Amino acid sequence: MSIPLxxxxxxDPQKRTRVPTLPPAxxxxxxxxxxxxAAEGRFALQHCEECGTVQYPPRDACCKCLSVDLTYKDxxxxxxxxxxxxxxxxxxPFFRERLPWRQGSVKLDxxxxxxxxxxxDVGRGDRVRMAMKLDKAGQGVLIALPIERTxxxxxxxxxxxxxxxPKHRRILITDGRNPVAVPLxxxxxxxxxxxxxxxxxxxxxxWPGRAALEAIEGVEIMDLDVSDMRSVTELAGEIGGKTDILxxxxxxxxxxxxxxxxxxxxxEELDVNVLGVMRLAQAFGPGMAGRVQDGTNxxxxxxxxxxxxxLVPDPAYGAFSASQAAARSVCQTLRGEYRPQxxxxxxxxxxxxxxxxxxxxxxxxxxxxxxxxxxxxxxIEGLEDVYSGDVAKDMFERWQRDAKVLEREMTTGGGI
Amino acid sequence: xxxxSYDGVVVTSPVTVPYVRYSQETAHWWIARALxxxxxxxxxxxDEIDGFSVSSFSLFPDTPVxxxxxxxxxxxxxxxxxxxxxxxxxxxRRAARAVHAGDVDIVACVxxxxxxxxxxxxxxxSFSRFSMDATYPYGFGGPNASFALLTDAYxxxxxxxxxxxxxxxxxxxxxxxxNPDAIMKKPLTMEEYLxxxxxxxxxxxxxxxxxxxxxxxxxxxxxxxxxxxxxxxARVASTIERVNAFPEDPIQLRGGWAMDIDEFxxxxxxxxxxxxxxxxxxxxxxxxxxxxEDLGFCKKxxxxxxxxxxDLTIGGDFPHNTSGGQLSVGQAGAAGGYLGFVExxxxxxxxxxxxxxxxxxRAVVSGFGMINYDRGLxxxxxxxxxxxx
Numbered sequence: 001m002s003i004p005l006x007x008x009x010x011x012d013p014q015k016r017t018r019v020p021t022l023p024p025a026x027x028x029x030x031x032x033x034x035x036x037x038a039a040e041g042r043f044a045l046q047h048c049e050e051c052g053t054v055q056y057p058p059r060d061a062c063c064k065c066l067s068v069d070l071t072y073k074d075x076x077x078x079x080x081x082x083x084x085x086x087x088x089x090x091x092x093p094f095f096r097e098r099l100p101w102r103q104g105s106v107k108l109d110x111x112x113x114x115x116x117x118x119x120x121d122v123g124r125g126d127r128v129r130m131a132m133k134l135d136k137a138g139q140g141v142l143i144a145l146p147i148e149r150t151x152x153x154x155x156x157x158x159x160x161x162x163x164x165x166p167k168h169r170r171i172l173i174t175d176g177r178n179p180v181a182v183p184l185x186x187x188x189x190x191x192x193x194x195x196x197x198x199x200x201x202x203x204x205x206x207w208p209g210r211a212a213l214e215a216i217e218g219v220e221i222m223d224l225d226v227s228d229m230r231s232v233t234e235l236a237g238e239i240g241g242k243t244d245i246l247x248x249x250x251x252x253x254x255x256x257x258x259x260x261x262x263x264x265x266x267x268e269e270l271d272v273n274v275l276g277v278m279r280l281a282q283a284f285g286p287g288m289a290g291r292v293q294d295g296t297n298x299x300x301x302x303x304x305x306x307x308x309x310x311l312v313p314d315p316a317y318g319a320f321s322a323s324q325a326a327a328r329s330v331c332q333t334l335r336g337e338y339r340p341q342x343x344x345x346x347x348x349x350x351x352x353x354x355x356x357x358x359x360x361x362x363x364x365x366x367x368x369x370x371x372x373x374x375x376x377x378x379x380i381e382g383l384e385d386v387y388s389g390d391v392a393k394d395m396f397e398r399w400q401r402d403a404k405v406l407e408r409e410m411t412t413g414g415g416i
Numbered sequence: 417x418x419x420x421s422y423d424g425v426v427v428t429s430p431v432t433v434p435y436v437r438y439s440q441e442t443a444h445w446w447i448a449r450a451l452x453x454x455x456x457x458x459x460x461x462x463d464e465i466d467g468f469s470v471s472s473f474s475l476f477p478d479t480p481v482x483x484x485x486x487x488x489x490x491x492x493x494x495x496x497x498x499x500x501x502x503x504x505x506x507x508x509r510r511a512a513r514a515v516h517a518g519d520v521d522i523v524a525c526v527x528x529x530x531x532x533x534x535x536x537x538x539x540x541x542s543f544s545r546f547s548m549d550a551t552y553p554y555g556f557g558g559p560n561a562s563f564a565l566l567t568d569a570y571x572x573x574x575x576x577x578x579x580x581x582x583x584x585x586x587x588x589x590x591x592x593x594x595n596p597d598a599i600m601k602k603p604l605t606m607e608e609y610l611x612x613x614x615x616x617x618x619x620x621x622x623x624x625x626x627x628x629x630x631x632x633x634x635x636x637x638x639x640x641x642x643x644x645x646x647x648x649x650a651r652v653a654s655t656i657e658r659v660n661a662f663p664e665d666p667i668q669l670r671g672g673w674a675m676d677i678d679e680f681x682x683x684x685x686x687x688x689x690x691x692x693x694x695x696x697x698x699x700x701x702x703x704x705x706x707x708x709e710d711l712g713f714c715k716k717x718x719x720x721x722x723x724x725x726x727d728l729t730i731g732g733d734f735p736h737n738t739s740g741g742q743l744s745v746g747q748a749g750a751a752g753g754y755l756g757f758v759e760x761x762x763x764x765x766x767x768x769x770x771x772x773x774x775x776x777x778r779a780v781v782s783g784f785g786m787i788n789y790d791r792g793l794x795x796x797x798x799x800x801x802x803x804x805x
Contacts, residue, residue: 024541024552031549057550057789063663082667083572085557085564086617091537092556100614101555105565105790107666115551115565115790124572141553 001151002120005160007168007194008296020293020342021094025137030058033072038132038140039384044072045110056112077130078109081144084124094136102158106130106144117143120156133162133382136292138339154380163382164301164344167192169244174199174226174280178249179355180305182212183372189218191376194297197239199224199250201231226250226276227268229283236283241291246284247303247375250276253357257318266319273323277304277330285334289341301344301379304331305371308349308392311399312410335384346384348375351391364390419683421653425512426639427800428649429457430761432739434597435630435746439530443474443749444486446528450631450751451487454524458635458647467493467523467636469511471503471750473539474529493520500785501697502657503527503753504632505796509655511636521637528631529749536627539749546789557616559699560624562787564616567702569667571618576720578618581701582609584736585622585743587728588698592740594730594770599628599746622743623700630748632758648765650800653778654684657796665791671703671784672795673710681712684799688712691799692776693735693763695756697784698743703792704736707782711797730773738763738771756781757798764802777802 027035030046037044046055048062049069061068084104090096104118106128114130122128128144135141143162146153154165166188173181173188176198185196196219200210203223213219222239225231226248236243252272254265281302288299310328313321328347335345352358354365366389374388387393398406431453433446447470455462468491470480478486480496493514497507504527511523540547540558555561570576589604604622612621642649656679658672673680681687688711696707705719713734714722726734739745739759742752760779762768768776782797 024548024556026548028545028549034549057546083565083569085561085568085619086614087555087557087561087564088614088616089560090556091540091558092552095556101557103555103557103561103565103616105569105667113666113790115554115562117554124568135553137553139553 002153002156004152005155005168005296011294017291018293020290021097022137022340022342023094023135023139024092025139027139028058030060033058034132034142035134035138035140037072038134041381041383042074043077043130043132045075045112046070047073047075054110054112056108056114075110079106079114079128079130079144081106081118081122081124081126081128082113084118098157104144114142117141117158119143119145119153119159121146121150121153134344134384135162136342138335138342138344164245164346164379165191166245166376166379168194168297169300170195170197170242170297171245171247172197172199172239172243172284174224174246174248175250176200176210176213176221177207178251179209179353179368180249180371180375182209182216183369184247184249184375185213185216185219187372187376189216191380193218195220197222197243199226199235201225201227226279227271229279232279232283236287240284240287243284243288244297244299245301245303245379246280246288247305248277248280249305251305253317253320255317255357257315261319266322269320269323270326273320274326274330277327277334281334285338285343289338289343292342299343301346302334302338303346303348303375303379305348305350305375306331308351308387308395310349311395312403312406315411344382344384346378346386348378348386348388349392349396350388351395366391419679421683422512422516422651424639425515425636426642426649426651426803427508427634427636427761428642428647429454429633429635430758430765430767431457431633432597432755432758433528433631435599435628435748437531437599437626437628437746438533439629440532441530441629443472443528443530444478444483446530446629446631447472447483447526448487450526450528450633451524454526454633454635458645460522462487462489465489465522465524466491467511467514467520469495469497469507469523469525471497471499471507471527471753472529473749474535493523499753499783499794500750501699501753501792502783502785502794502796503750504757505655505781505783505798506657506794508636508652508757508798509657512652515636515638522641523636524633525636526631526633527751527754529629529751531627531629531748544788547787550789559787560616560619562790563700563702564619566668566791567618567700570669570702570706573669574717574720576702576705578610579606580705580720580723581623582606583723584698584701584704584728585609587732588737588741589744590729591738591771592744595739595745596770598740598744599626600740600744619700625699625742625747625752628746628748630746630751632748632751632754634758634761648767648802648804650761650764650802653686653799653801654680655796655798656680658794660793661795668791669706670716671706671710671792673707673782673797674716677710677712680797680799686778686799691778691780693738693760693773693779695737695760695779695781697753697756697782698737698741699747699752699784701743703784707784711780711782730771735773738768738773753783753785756783760800764800766802766804
């Protein structure tokens with residue numbers, strides 16, 4: 001079993017916050033497929049399309065038949081640990097601060113041998129389950145995990161460093177009015193979050209659900225309007241130094257296409273859904289990026305909940321879809337900006353949610369509790385991209401297969 | 417086709433430029449010193465050689481082509497041997513065939529590297545694409561961690577103990593005390609070996625080589641040339657070389673020597689029992705033990721027992737790494753691949769001074785190199801027979 005993490009003591013303000021270092025971030029182009037798989041929580045290796053050989057480390061040609069027709073495919077995760085070591089000396093600043101560090105050699109059931117991180121509960125001779133995770137540099141790495149769940153296994157320091165687990169962390173949900181806020185706050189606290197701050201815009205307006213949120217122990221409601229830079233800056237001044245995970249749930253949505261839509265609504269959608277992300281990133285980002293190695297409750301993730309219309313528009317929500325596509329693009333840029341600082345940007349794509357603004361749409365719709373579960377699971381697994389609900393998953397698959405065909409299907413009616 | 421012998425081609429003029437822990441000088445400087453010394457040994461001027469074989473990790477941005485102009489050499493044969501621990505045997509093989517065929521008359525084989533503060537970390541950081549993609553991000557233990565994994569597997573498989581590896585290291589330190597150029601000057605006891613600071617379990621401090629700056633060289637020429645110059649020299653009875661042996665082995669418990677060993681002894685015309693000393697590539701003791709097995713001095717898995725039963729010191733019944741090896745002399749980058757070869761050449765020509773094995777005439781030297789990912793990809797060996805004028 002792993003040693004359970006104890007709640008970190010209050011931070012000594014006289015102590016210097018450790019300057020973040022990163023593990024080696026350089027990768028070949030071929031190896032980037034590992035990071036892509038890790039971002040989505042998959043375990044994928046290079047397969048030769050001609051002879052079927054599975055190979056690792058990633059190459060530019062098949063090591064059996066020299067074909068260059070290589071594809072990353074989801075691969076069986078079973079493996080056996082052949083050897084292990086505990087590294088006590090490293091010239092690399094990141095690992096030097098974390099010694100000793102365990103490393104193992106595993107024989108994958110799929111064929112190749114890989115040098116990997118070892119979870120504390122596995123060692124030489126053990127059957128293991130392999131996973132790909134993003135490390136602090138935002139690069140995909142392989143870790144050998146116990147096949148069966150072990151006690152407090154998520155508290156293993158190597159595994160925790162590869163995920164954004166809510167345990168002992170302080171989390172900001174930016175908009176309490178989003179129906180996901182209540183189940184999300186509950187799920188985060190259940191996963192071990194120490195505090196959940198929930199933002200509330202225009203507090204003078206009454207809204208259903210406030211009482212339910214207020215009643216949850218560990219929840220603190222704070223003034224926050226993502227469409228107002230001053231409001232965002234003020235809250236960042238107050239809790240920015242202790243926000244370990246930021247989950248942006250603020251959203252403005254009105255049905256309507258492009259030709260008939262009032263541009264006032266469209267402007268509001270862009271202001272909340274796109275510029276809101278930018279405001280949060282500008283106000284909270286620097287503080288979070290400076291605290292990515294600040295002990296047990298370090299800053300780990302900046303999360304945005306988007307609609308899967310970010311990938312391809314639903315003409316019935318034309319302007320809203322445009323704001324989602326723009327928000328997706330902003331998140332991708334943020335990822336590039338935060339990666340060198342070690343802060344993860346997670347994007348959760350959801351299909352139509354079961355709320356008033358999607359009322360005329362047929363099922364399946366995503367229940368707020370299901371969305372909450374997927375967000376927390378994404379943090380626990382350390383993902384970059386999460387597709388919540390059947391519609392989002394289906395749309396992502398079709399988008400990957402052929403984005404143009406999907407566009408035709410969506411824009412000629414009855415696509416979803 | 418049966419392999420041709422190296423008859424008529426010899427190796428001579430061994431030179432080691434004494435190593436230092438850190439050096440401000442460049443690889444060019446170190447190589448120049450070794451080249452100058454080996455030429456002086458044979459009373460040759462730089463314009464009297466026409467071949468040059470270079471091994472170095474730290475010539476960047478130059479290559480041996482640029483180095484030829486840097487050193488003012490006019491050549492008709494130039495070779496780069498980027499084969500790390502197998503550089504000397506590989507460099508000799510190429511040079512000897514070229515001399516044999518008449519493409520070139522005299523080849524100076526030189527290896528050298530500098531060692532600045534932080535150059536080890538930088539060398540590691542750009543060592544290979546597989547390490548960049550698939551080992552550095554996993555703890556950045558460098559070769560220590562890679563060899564720790566295979567030492568762990570070897571110990572589990574064959575029952576080797578830390579004491580067995582310790583005997584190799586302790587015996588080499590004993591040898592090194594007779595070598596004034598060794599970086600390590602203090603005796604090493606088994607207790608010190610066993611209690612040393614852990615580096616990457618089961619590897620501890622005295623299992624690891626110390627990166628240093630230094631250079632090594634020798635000359636390859638025709639036998640009549642060596643005779644004309646009254647140089648002590650060695651004939652090379654046999655060589656082997658193998659790249660990426662046994663790729664299907666899940667973890668490296670044997671090296672490429674095991675693939676070629678029958679051919680090696682057949683070409684040599686004598687056997688493991690006929691040699692006076694062995695120089696293995698000792699970046700870690702486990703690799704020396706594997707070489708004892710794979711070169712045929714004992715069976716696979718009997719390495720630990722073989723080490724227990726023999727005295728590996730200069731005066732012992734199985735003199736091994738007589739100069740102290742890299743474990744006690746230091747690893748000067750690519751020159752580490754030359755250390756054993758140059759010492760073997762000194763031994764069989766009676767030039768080894770304080771480390772001389774009495775009456776040594778035949779030596780086997782083996783090379784091993786380049787942990788591209790999870791294992792050493794190169795193996796090589798040569799059998800030398802000394803001839804003194």
